[in-house]
Amino acid sequence: MRYAPLREKQITEIMRMKGIRTVSDLTTENICIAFDIDLHFEPRRSRCIFEDDFAVVILDSRLPRLQQRGKFFHELSHIIAHVGDQKRLNEPFKDLQETQAYWISLYTSMPRYLFEPAAIKYQSIQKLQQIFDLPEDMIIARFESIKRERKRQEFQYKMARSESKRRPKSLQPGQVYDSTLSILNQLKNQVGEERLSYEVKRLL
Template identity: 30%
Template sequence: MISDYRQTDLERWLSRVYAEVGINHSSDLQEGPLAEMLGIELYYRPCPSMRYESGNYRCITVNSTLPRPVQREHFFHELGHILRGHTGKQHQMNPAFRQLQEAQAEQFVLYAAMPFFLLAPLLLSHHDWAASSVLSQEFGVTRELADKRVAQIKRRIISERMRKGGKTRRRKSAQ
């Protein structure tokens, strides 16, 4: 099942970034050290989560009043804005462009908080019904985010199997 999963270009790129900074296990995926390795200052304050960039200076502020798993997801969301090169002041942006950047950052959270190369072994070793619960605990994210990632992986596997099945049928009919 897992062998049929095809990573996106963004997932493969993020895996290379994580390898470069020495992330090899889910326990290595800690916000503070990751931010430091990427040259980003990280703050926890009782204010809305945000990122700020000016020249070479980059920082992320995470709302410290949120539950810990939500703080973690906010960190990865803001990290997505930085690593994807999002620019501009949101209150001055065209709403459609702002929505695009937000959707991209939300997609990034799935890959960054639970990268496939770290979660695949866990999915292989647990029954389907327990996968989201295990991922939520292992990666310190909400059950909702883990459910979303598992559903995404399942959809991609089905899509890849259909793509492969279509190629097989086309080759047989051409013979």
């Protein structure tokens, strides 16, 4: 989880608290039990209804099974991350919630602590699609999200290291500021070198 964004870390903690330890725990039935969701299949657009103490997910029965799985995790993401009724929101807020639910659905359906080991082991989109039982476009999107986050954080680490090398460290031997050395030498003259601590002596 070194490269994970904050939202993904939060979702990961929720999934672990709900007992999602292996890929086999990611079945629709198990997730419904873990999150106390009442699941229905109807010939209409997928949606969810939820309050603090209950949740209902309605999946479009006309969709292929893998698409239903993807929609299920999308609706789960609304339940986990959002509050209120979307019907009462204006369009920009609805669009924002839909975008958030899309990304969160990648975290919930393919938690990194399960996805990365499988990806390293198999290195095959098709195999991962079979393992996680999800549409291919979701598998690819999960790969891409992890790659982007790695690149972003590696760039930040590189910039931080560069800045650290550029700036002299005031309390490292051989890299002490002249003003700091002057003060330390004054201290040595006043109290005597034998009374200085080892940490001070090593800087002079």
